[in-house]
Amino acid sequence: MPSESELRDLLASADAPPGPDARLVIARSRRRRLPRQLAAGAVSVLAVAGISVVAIQTSLTSQPPTTVTMLDQSTAGGAAPESADSTIKRAPADRLNLCEAPVAEVAPSTLGLQLDVAFPPTAPVGTQAVAGAVRLTNTGTGTVSGTTAGAAAITVSRDGVVLWHSNGPMDAPVRTITLAPGESVELEASFVPVICSAGDDLSEQFRPDLPPLAAGDYALSAAIDFLPDAPPTDGSTPGLDLVTGPRSTITLVG
Amino acid sequence: MASRAGDSARWEDVVTRLVAERGDALTRYAYLISGSRDDASDLVQDALVKTFGRLRNGLTIASAEAYVRRAILNTYLDSGRRTSRWRRIAHLNAAPELEEPRDEQTGARLDVMRELERLAPRERACVVLRYYEDLKVDDIAEWLGISPGAVKRYLSDALGKLAVTLTEDGEDAHRAQ
Numbered sequence: 001m002p003s004e005s006e007l008r009d010l011l012a013s014a015d016a017p018p019g020p021d022a023r024l025v026i027a028r029s030r031r032r033r034l035p036r037q038l039a040a041g042a043v044s045v046l047a048v049a050g051i052s053v054v055a056i057q058t059s060l061t062s063q064p065p066t067t068v069t070m071l072d073q074s075t076a077g078g079a080a081p082e083s084a085d086s087t088i089k090r091a092p093a094d095r096l097n098l099c100e101a102p103v104a105e106v107a108p109s110t111l112g113l114q115l116d117v118a119f120p121p122t123a124p125v126g127t128q129a130v131a132g133a134v135r136l137t138n139t140g141t142g143t144v145s146g147t148t149a150g151a152a153a154i155t156v157s158r159d160g161v162v163l164w165h166s167n168g169p170m171d172a173p174v175r176t177i178t179l180a181p182g183e184s185v186e187l188e189a190s191f192v193p194v195i196c197s198a199g200d201d202l203s204e205q206f207r208p209d210l211p212p213l214a215a216g217d218y219a220l221s222a223a224i225d226f227l228p229d230a231p232p233t234d235g236s237t238p239g240l241d242l243v244t245g246p247r248s249t250i251t252l253v254g
Numbered sequence: 255m256a257s258r259a260g261d262s263a264r265w266e267d268v269v270t271r272l273v274a275e276r277g278d279a280l281t282r283y284a285y286l287i288s289g290s291r292d293d294a295s296d297l298v299q300d301a302l303v304k305t306f307g308r309l310r311n312g313l314t315i316a317s318a319e320a321y322v323r324r325a326i327l328n329t330y331l332d333s334g335r336r337t338s339r340w341r342r343i344a345h346l347n348a349a350p351e352l353e354e355p356r357d358e359q360t361g362a363r364l365d366v367m368r369e370l371e372r373l374a375p376r377e378r379a380c381v382v383l384r385y386y387e388d389l390k391v392d393d394i395a396e397w398l399g400i401s402p403g404a405v406k407r408y409l410s411d412a413l414g415k416l417a418v419t420l421t422e423d424g425e426d427a428h429r430a431q
Contacts (some may be wrong), residue, residue: 012386014282014367016294017291017294018281019281020277020280020298022269024278026306029306031306032303032308076410098312098313100320101313101317104312105332199320199324201399202321202325
């Protein structure tokens, strides 16, 4: 009967078949990514179309130019491909950071928007969601208007490593926002003080029984996608702008 | 467009480096988990595609390998559940391809691999995670989504089967008595 040590040696010396072919993996991955990229673009376009219809029904007389423009972008053949194309440059805000991975470094918003987290300084250790808010501020010199999700994606991290991030379907309705320079608006946000693992990102939604984070200090950051009504002033193609901001600290207490 | 090209290059670079640096280790892991050379190659390819076929940013070699290993395990266990019924009767139709042992060590390795192949998927997964990956029982339980007690039970059953079979014919049987 082999000992445990001998079993380890035997497993370690097992003859393995040849390794995978990177070119084949990349080709298959590309094929698999494409529908997802297009779907992500379609969801964004449909969301804009939906809010446009609501806007038309509720405020047709007050703001006809804005709503007509948004409908044109989301339904007409000319502008939609550009909008969809722009959304496939990167993952959506809630997939920006992944469990156990380093927190992504993101360039500032091209529109001059900044997203600050506004949570209580402390929260209890546990598995209950902690409610808070994020503040979207126009730090630029011109008025910015557009559409965004009603809730921001939150990331909990420590020492630059992601411990948890927003996941699963987000129920908050899409919002149309107009911000003058220096103006800000608050959006709802929440996080769950638990720790996820790399495998959780393979599912559409995290497991419900993730272990709670230990007491201590953690970093919170937020991200949100913003679709401007007007094209950027630098002449580039209009598209989803990823808005983030500085991290803040929250203390979990036992 | 430059941004898009840059994003694309990053994940493809990670794939290329991961396969070059850790491809053999991943395939060995898949082989031990599945007990089949043919299935191992497919498992690794599928797990890599599953990992990189999603829209992800910021994957490093280490985090990507963790995803792939998890995907290999989950894919194998899922397929194992579907084929377990067939596996129970497969030996009635086909005998495994076995080589004659060339020496004692080679023979022992073949015995272990042959007996690993006969273990239930979760039993084999527990053995590989414990004795090849060097994971602790609690970590295995977390990986498999089962209780530590269940892991201990799988390990005990698996080692029992390996030991019973391995001691039936060989000289070790005398030492074990």
